[in-house]
Amino acid sequence: MRSERANEERLFKEKLIDSANEITLEIVQEKAVEFRRLLSYYRCALMEVETKFRVLNEEFSLKYDRNPISSIKTRIKSVPSIIEKLERRDLAFDVDNIENYINDIAGIRVTCPFPEDVYLLAESLLKQDDVMLIRKKDYIENPKENGYRSLHLIVAVPIYLAHEKRLMKVEIQLRTLAMDFWASLEHQLRYKKDFDFTEEMAKELFECAEQSAALDKRMGELRKKVMSE
Numbered sequence: 001m002r003s004e005r006a007n008e009e010r011l012f013k014e015k016l017i018d019s020a021n022e023i024t025l026e027i028v029q030e031k032a033v034e035f036r037r038l039l040s041y042y043r044c045a046l047m048e049v050e051t052k053f054r055v056l057n058e059e060f061s062l063k064y065d066r067n068p069i070s071s072i073k074t075r076i077k078s079v080p081s082i083i084e085k086l087e088r089r090d091l092a093f094d095v096d097n098i099e100n101y102i103n104d105i106a107g108i109r110v111t112c113p114f115p116e117d118v119y120l121l122a123e124s125l126l127k128q129d130d131v132m133l134i135r136k137k138d139y140i141e142n143p144k145e146n147g148y149r150s151l152h153l154i155v156a157v158p159i160y161l162a163h164e165k166r167l168m169k170v171e172i173q174l175r176t177l178a179m180d181f182w183a184s185l186e187h188q189l190r191y192k193k194d195f196d197f198t199e200e201m202a203k204e205l206f207e208c209a210e211q212s213a214a215l216d217k218r219m220g221e222l223r224k225k226v227m228s229e
């Protein structure tokens with residue numbers, strides 16, 4: 001049942017994106033200047049947050065002689081995805097709507113070797129007095145039904161322009177290498193075009209997520225032993 005619904009949702013999403021492509025040019029041209037300016041603010045916010053993580057990585061590598069960050073990826077949501085999300089919420093394509101109602105225009109994904117690193121980084125970032133937490137979803141403590149794990153934070157950070165300071169929202173996804181491996185492959189498999197994802201396959205993926213979480217736990221325990229030597 002669940003996989004049927006997922007397929008229906010996928011088809012619906014593809015249709016929406018197709019129709020969005022047709023109207024994208026027209027809409028974006030009409031609001032090109034303000035829209036491009038807004039996206040540039042989000043890019044600045046991503047630079048700010050990425051730097052904060054790089055600074056933390058530097059500090060922890062000096063202090064503990066190892067890096068809590070394996071990789072950092074940033075992305076700005078694509079125009080068709082922005083339009084799709086607005087349409088899903090019955091909102092017009094408008095910079096105010098985008099800023100007020102869409103939290104993941106700017107996204108940053110940080111992967112870490114161990115689950116402890118995820119929480120250490122999140123805690124250190126949220127302690128900073130220019131980082132405001134808007135929403136937190138802990139899919140590590142409470143994994144999604146399909147097995148997905150990650151710590152999601154929506155934060156607002158200031159960007160300093162020539163004549164003003166603006167608060168911009170950024171979605172942060174923190175996860176271990178194992179969680180990232182699972183999520184990347186799950187995404188590839190689930191959204192493969194013209195393919196019916198069966199219930200059996202969903203079960204198999206869920207079991208892979210459980211095994212991957214068990215591996216994270218074992219590696220974490222091993223790390224503790226090594227560090228206490």
Ligand code: 0O2
Pocket residue numbers: 103104107137144146148152182183184186187
């Ligand atoms: P993309 O291209 O990665 O950005 P909201 O954004 O608040 O409206 P929601 O559902 O509350 O929507 O957000 P949530 O649960 O915090 O998750 C959003 C993002 O997390 C997704 O973004 C994915 O990147 C990731 N994610 C969530 N669930 C899954 C999952 O089951 N599998 C995988 N592989 N990734 C997941 P987008 O918008 O889907 O796409």
